[in-house]
Amino acid sequence: xxxxxxxxxxxxxxxxxxxxxxxxxxxxxxxxxxxxxxxxxxxxxxxxxxxxxxxxxxxxxxxxxxxxxxxxxxxxxxxxxxxxxxxxxxxxxxxxxxxxxxxxxxxxxxxxxxxxxxxxxxxxxxxxxxxxxxxxxxxxxxxxxxxxxxxxxxxxxxxxxxxxxxxxxxxxxxxxxxxxxxxxxxxxxxxxxxxxxxxxxxxxxxxxxxxxxxxxxxxxxxxxxxxxxxxxxxxxxxxxxxxxxxxxxxxxxxxxxxxxxxxxxxxxxxxxxxxxxxxxxxxxxxxxxxxxxxxxxxxxxxxxxxxxxxxxxxxxxxxxxxxxxxxxxxxxxxxxxxxxxxxxxxxxxxxxxxxxx
Amino acid sequence: xxxxxxxxxxxxxxxxxxxxxxxxxxxxxxxxxxxxxxxxxxxxxxxxxxxxxxxxxxxxxxxxxxxxxxxxxxxxxxxxxxxxxxxxxxxxxxxxxxxxxxxxxxxxxxxxxxxxxxxxxxxxxxxxxxxxxxxxxxxxxxxxxxxxxxxxxxxxxxxxxxxxxxxxxxxxxxxxxxxxxxxxxxxxxxxxxxxxxxxxxxxxxxxxxxxxxxxxxxxxxxxxxxxxxxxxxxxxxxxxxxxxxxxxxxxxxxxxxxxxxxxxxxxxxxxxxxxxxxxxxxxxxxxxxxxxxxxxxxxxxxxxxxxxxxxxxxxxxxxxxxxxxxxxxxxxxxxxxxxxxxxxxxxxxxxxxxxxx
DNA sequence: CTCGGGCGTTGAAGCGCTTCGACATCTGTC
DNA sequence: GACAGATGTCGAAGCGCTTCAACGCCCGAG
Numbered sequence: 119x120x121x122x123x124x125x126x127x128x129x130x131x132x133x134x135x136x137x138x139x140x141x142x143x144x145x146x147x148x149x150x151x152x153x154x155x156x157x158x159x160x161x162x163x164x165x166x167x168x169x170x171x172x173x174x175x176x177x178x179x180x181x182x183x184x185x186x187x188x189x190x191x192x193x194x195x196x197x198x199x200x201x202x203x204x205x206x207x208x209x210x211x212x213x214x215x216x217x218x219x220x221x222x223x224x225x226x227x228x229x230x231x232x233x234x235x236x237x238x239x240x241x242x243x244x245x246x247x248x249x250x251x252x253x254x255x256x257x258x259x260x261x262x263x264x265x266x267x268x269x270x271x272x273x274x275x276x277x278x279x280x281x282x283x284x285x286x287x288x289x290x291x292x293x294x295x296x297x298x299x300x301x302x303x304x305x306x307x308x309x310x311x312x313x314x315x316x317x318x319x320x321x322x323x324x325x326x327x328x329x330x331x332x333x334x335x336x337x338x339x340x341x342x343x344x345x346x347x348x349x350x351x352x353x354x355x356x357x358x359x360x361x362x363x364x365x366x367x368x369x370x371x372x373x374x375x376x377x378x379x380x381x382x383x384x385x386x387x388x389x390x391x392x393x394x395x396x397x398x399x400x401x402x403x404x405x406x407x408x409x410x411x412x413x414x415x416x417x418x419x420x421x422x423x424x425x426x427x428x429x430x431x432x433x434x435x436x437x438x439x440x441x442x443x444x445x446x447x448x449x450x451x452x453x454x455x456x457x458x459x460x461x462x463x464x465x466x467x468x469x470x471x472x473x474x475x
Numbered sequence: 476x477x478x479x480x481x482x483x484x485x486x487x488x489x490x491x492x493x494x495x496x497x498x499x500x501x502x503x504x505x506x507x508x509x510x511x512x513x514x515x516x517x518x519x520x521x522x523x524x525x526x527x528x529x530x531x532x533x534x535x536x537x538x539x540x541x542x543x544x545x546x547x548x549x550x551x552x553x554x555x556x557x558x559x560x561x562x563x564x565x566x567x568x569x570x571x572x573x574x575x576x577x578x579x580x581x582x583x584x585x586x587x588x589x590x591x592x593x594x595x596x597x598x599x600x601x602x603x604x605x606x607x608x609x610x611x612x613x614x615x616x617x618x619x620x621x622x623x624x625x626x627x628x629x630x631x632x633x634x635x636x637x638x639x640x641x642x643x644x645x646x647x648x649x650x651x652x653x654x655x656x657x658x659x660x661x662x663x664x665x666x667x668x669x670x671x672x673x674x675x676x677x678x679x680x681x682x683x684x685x686x687x688x689x690x691x692x693x694x695x696x697x698x699x700x701x702x703x704x705x706x707x708x709x710x711x712x713x714x715x716x717x718x719x720x721x722x723x724x725x726x727x728x729x730x731x732x733x734x735x736x737x738x739x740x741x742x743x744x745x746x747x748x749x750x751x752x753x754x755x756x757x758x759x760x761x762x763x764x765x766x767x768x769x770x771x772x773x774x775x776x777x778x779x780x781x782x783x784x785x786x787x788x789x790x791x792x793x794x795x796x797x798x799x800x801x802x803x804x805x806x807x808x809x810x811x812x813x814x815x816x817x818x819x820x821x822x823x824x825x826x827x828x829x830x831x832x
Numbered sequence: 833c834t835c836g837g838g839c840g841t842t843g844a845a846g847c848g849c850t851t852c853g854a855c856a857t858c859t860g861t862c
Numbered sequence: 863g864a865c866a867g868a869t870g871t872c873g874a875a876g877c878g879c880t881t882c883a884a885c886g887c888c889c890g891a892g
Contacts, residue, residue, distance in 0.1 A: 121848055132872045137850060147870060164587030168534060169848035171525025172877045186557065192550045200543065203574045215572040217560045230521030341759040370727035402698040478878060489842045494880060504840060526878035529847050
């Protein structure tokens with residue numbers, strides 16, 4: 119492996135000069151710079167990551183902690199992960215992939231070993247075990263998801279309450295007065311991942327305000343589960359004309375079943391989904407949906423965590439005036455991305471009431 | 476941060492002793508070992524990753540290169556990634572997540588910087604651009620997927636040819652004589668990812684042998700695309716009684732459409748899918764399927780790459796007798812996992828011929 | 833009692849890089 | 863023409879760890 123020293127010799131300068139050319143932390147005359155850069159290219163030099171990390175106590179790596187489960191909202195997770203990796207790389211960082219398998223210990227290990235300069239935690243639950251460790255960790259962290267107590271934490275998430283409100287508002291505006299929510303699997307509510315509850319909260323809030331009746335039923339992604347959920351919904355509330363689906367795995371079966379039941383979408387029943395756009399456009403009836411901005415979430419998480427890393431780096435050297443911005447950058451904050459509803463073919467004017475209410 | 480020197484002082488031993496306790500590369504008296512271990516625990520010591528990497532030129536990290544695309548077989552990719560991360564961690568390695576965004580350059584960068592000790596490449600195409608770099612790289616690598624030329628390479632993949640044969644054999648045994656293959660999106664074939672072609676090869680091989688007629692049509696995952704594909708299939712080969720689906724996104728729409736067309740599964744038409752078990756069991760009719768052993772693929776890839784890393788490490792010190800096993804461990808090899816077909820509810824005896832051949 | 837040889841432990845030399853302070857050299861100024 | 867201040871470059875001191883050669887010690891054999 120080519121070392122910096124060899125590059126220096128080849129270019130006829132000292133090692134420190136090469137280092138400064140690389141980092142840009144000191145001004146270098148353009149002649150020297152070009153000579154060094156040529157040597158780097160000719161020798162095919164790549165700085166040694168370990169040595170760099172040791173000398174600078176910066177690894178240029180951020181850790182991304184994924185859930186171990188592969189049963190839920192996989193495409194969203196994957197898209198977030200890819201967005202994180204892509205954005206990080208654009209800024210010169212690499213991404214270390216951690217799974218939940220090690221449990222909260224992983225946080226300690228990664229932070230303690232200086233393997234990563236910062237962390238991004240996905241799939242954060244309301245009372246997440248990792249949070250105490252994150253709070254006392256000297257390294258910055260950003261959560262994707264919203265825990266119960268966000269004090270001292272920085273979080274990014276879709277504004278699911280607003281998402282719920284938006285879905286209901288859209289249906290209400292079309293004249294629907296009885297709607298059903300086909301929710302996530304019961305396990306999701308039990309695990310208190312939060313987003314499902316928040317959606318429901320928004321739904322109920324808007325419903326109360328707009329005079330809409332709501333029925334909520336958790337639902338697994340399997341065909342049978344959707345069938346059961348749907349028949350229970352129509353049993354209990356025959357006048358239901360609008361459905362909000364949160365469990366994206368349930369979407370396919372849902373549309374299929376409605377067709378079998380002879381309920382036309384959107385003539386008899388309107389459907390709004392909370393799902394990635396890609397899913398919404400692949401179905402038999404293009405779905406009116408609120409997109410889950412997975413890419414945006416990943417990107418923002420990286421940007422926030424990066425800002426913190428840089429603030430920390432610049433911190434000790436900062437003058438008085440710098441304290442305020444630094445505090446802002448380092449300080450806790452919760453960023454809820456505004457939901458966006460795209461009207462497609464699955465929602466329409468409510469059918470004329472057939473007698474109910 | 477606590478350093479090894481502090482642990483040494485606290486335990487009343489030298490730094491090297493602590494290091495040997497940690498690595499186990501020299502015998503340490505149990506008294507000393509326990510004292511050191513206690514100090515480590517009390518001080519909450521975590522070895523610094525950068526320093527370690529620098530001194531030992533081993534980072535204990537393996538790089539996992541994912542495709543940038545998020546449109547295809549996402550759950551499979553995700554499961555492989557998680558299996559890789561989990562298995563690696565069990566063996567004391569961390570996983571660095573790379574995407575295709577940097578292109579083949581990423582291989583050079585990671586290898587050159589000593590960031591990772593080895594690489595695992597996913598979604599390898601027949602003529603993958605990364606292969607030349609991998610071949611000349613001094614670090615071990617394992618591919619998940621099968622390129623056209625496997626010389627000097629180590630690969631893991633499902634035996635897709637056998638998969639194709641297995642599907643056809645199963646249908647043939649049930650008396651089907653005209654079958655259709657609902658393939659991957661045309662883009663997949665154009666990109667030459669290989670697995671789709673290999674499946675088809677197996678299908679054709681078995682079909683020729685068993686006297687079965689095959690019609691292959693590429694197909695996107697969207698409802699409309701599946702509808703078009705299906706109607707073309709039944710137009711061209713009305714006597715088709717068996718379908719092999721390779722594109723897992725097409726499965727939901729396919730079943731839904733067959734129902735609409737009044738073709739009962741499995742009475743009128745049998746369906747075999749190539750997909751994860753989870754997908755096969757969630758559908759309206761539980762699908763007879765060949766599973767994609769994503770977890771197994773990830774695990775094996777790690778095991779193979781790890782064996783190489785260790786062989787390399789032990790290499791230079793090896794004696795004459797060690798050369799043979801080392802060569803085996805380091806040498807190229809292709810490991811095709813045998814497919815396994817699980818019979819569920821979607822396949823059955825072919826209906827009595829209605830006149831066609 | 834002496835001596836060879838394990839065994840357990842240590843000191844010291846780096847690994848390849850960053851970074852600080854120092855040192856030339858070159859401007860522009862009074 | 864001398865001097866303060868940029869500007870560009872360098873030497874050297876680590877960063878925290880691994881590892882090698884060496885050393886002291888105790889044991890058993892002769």
